[in-house]
Amino acid sequence: MAEIVAAYAASHAPLVARDWHLLPAAVKDRLSAAYRELGRQLNEARPDVIVEIAPDHWSNFFINNLPNVCIGVGEVHDGPPEPFLKDYPYNPMQGAPKLAMHILKTALDNDFEPSVSYNMKLDHGFCIPLMRMDLKELPPIVPIVINSLEEPMPSLNRCLAWGKLIRKAVESYPEKVRVAVLTTGGLSHSIGEPTMGAIDEDFDHACIEAFRKGSEGPLLSFLETNLAKAGNGSHEVRNWLVAHGAAQSRGFELIDYFPVPEVYVGCGFAAWKIAQS
Secondary structure (H helix, E strand, O other): OOEEEEEEEEOOOHHHHHOHHHOOHHHHHHHHHHHHHHHHHHHHHOOOEEEEEEOOOOOOOEOOEOOOEEEEOOOEEEOOOOHHHOOOOOOOEEEOHHHHHHHHHHHHHOOOOOEEEOOOEOOHHHHHHHHHOOOOOOOOEEEEEEOOOOOOOOOHHHHHHHHHHHHHHHHOOOOOOEEEEEEEOOOOOOOOOOOOOOOOHHHHHHHHHHHHHOOHHHHHHHHHHHHHHHOHHHHHHHHHHHHHHHOOOOOEEEEEEEEEHHHOEEEEEEEEOOOOO
C-alpha cells in the first residue's frame, strides 16, 4: 500500500529566480539554507512521487476559465513558461498518471469535483522550490492547483478537507509507493495592490504558531479572521492547509521564517510531523 512519508511547505517568489543575482548575500545564503534543508529532508524521505500543491499564476487558467482545484494527470508536465526560468533544470517533468487518476477517482467518489488537466504547465510557484532544494533527483510529480489568486476561492475548511482526501487516496492506492506532499506559497505578501511590498510579520508569526500547534479549530478560526487582511498573496496559505490535512493536522516544525522585502514575501519553510507506519 502507498503511504505519505513527508510533508513540507516552502514560500516562493518570482524574484527568488529573476533577481537572484541582485539579492544581498545574506538573504541568498538564508534562503538557500532553508530550501536546501527541505531538500535534505526530502532526499532522506526517499519519495517515489511528490504530490505538489501550488497556485497557478495565469499560466494555465484565467478568469474566463478558473477552476478552484485542478489535478494534473499527464504523463509529463511542461516546465515554467516564465522567461526568467528558461534555465530550469527539470523540463519537462515526469508525471505519475496512475496515482493522479486514483486521486481524481477518489475525489469524485467522495463528492469532490476537481477539474483535470492532461497537459499542465508548472510555473514558478511549483518550480522555484524544486529548483532551489538541491535534490539528488526529481521524482515524478502529481501537481494540484488550488485557486488562491481570484475570488471566489475554495473555503479554508475545504482546503483542509482536500488534504484529508489526498491522504485517503494515497492510503487506498494498491501499489507500494512512498509519497511526499510539497506545498508552496505564502506567507504574507501583497502584489498589485496599494500595499504592494508590505509584509505582515505579526500575521506570519501567529500563523506559524497556529500550524505548529496543529489544532484545526483554532487554526481555521485564526485564518478566517486574519488571512484576507495580510495581503492578497497571503491566500496561498490555503495550500498549507491542504498539506496540514494530508499530515493529519499533527503540527509542523519550523525550518525558518524571515521577511524578505527584496522579494516582497514573508518567507516560511516547514516540515510536518508524519506518523511512521
